[in-house]
Amino acid sequence: MAEGQFVALLRGINVGGKNIIRMADLKASFEEMGFTDVATYIQSGNVLFATKEANSRLTTLIEKGLSGRFGYQSVVVVRSHAQLRKAVEQAPRGFGKQPARFRYDVIFLKDPLKSSEAMASVSLKEGVDRAWAGEDLLYFARLSAKATQSRLGRIVQLPIYQSMTIRNWNTTVKLLALMDARTKGG
Numbered sequence: 001m002a003e004g005q006f007v008a009l010l011r012g013i014n015v016g017g018k019n020i021i022r023m024a025d026l027k028a029s030f031e032e033m034g035f036t037d038v039a040t041y042i043q044s045g046n047v048l049f050a051t052k053e054a055n056s057r058l059t060t061l062i063e064k065g066l067s068g069r070f071g072y073q074s075v076v077v078v079r080s081h082a083q084l085r086k087a088v089e090q091a092p093r094g095f096g097k098q099p100a101r102f103r104y105d106v107i108f109l110k111d112p113l114k115s116s117e118a119m120a121s122v123s124l125k126e127g128v129d130r131a132w133a134g135e136d137l138l139y140f141a142r143l144s145a146k147a148t149q150s151r152l153g154r155i156v157q158l159p160i161y162q163s164m165t166i167r168n169w170n171t172t173v174k175l176l177a178l179m180d181a182r183t184k185g186g
Contacts (some may be wrong), residue, residue, distance in 0.1 A: 003050040005081040010045030011165035033065045047152040061071040075106040104169035113163040123151040
């Protein structure tokens with residue numbers, strides 16, 4: 001089996017002084033778990049890596065490894081290169097195209113959470129928030145001029161939040177570009 005390219009999106013590290021993990025330590029932990037071509041992107045817990053391991057086993061393997069090494073309850077959403085490409089390519093028409101007017105986020109869902117269930121839990125402020133369900137994620141846009149009125153922040157108070165992680169659109173697109181470059185270089 002050939003190695004596949006993946007990204008692990010860690011939830012709740014290096015935010016508000018909690019679960020502080022240096023990127024060098026995070027990279028080393030992934031290498032110790034047997035992953036190759038490991039790289040991190042920004043401090044919010046994005047780890048690019050390669051493995052021959054089956055995608056279905058990666059989340060459990062990584063969560064167990066990180067929880068043991070860093071002493072916190074790790075929550076990870078893993079996406080393959082193809083899944084991340086699909087997330088970017090299937091964004092709603094015009095999503096991410098007006099960054100001066102809107103803030104764009106992608107809410108990545110952890111199995112077994114389905115987008116229909118997550119969408120039903122998301123509260124939207126009329127005239128401020130818009131959300132669309134994707135295959136295993138939600139797309140969320142909020143009007144920049146009224147961002148303080150957005151209800152996106154309320155999602156962290158919901159029990160369902162334990163099964164998701166949020167990345168802004170720029171980070172999502174950059175992660176795909178990094179994965180594309182790694183594939184072409186390899």
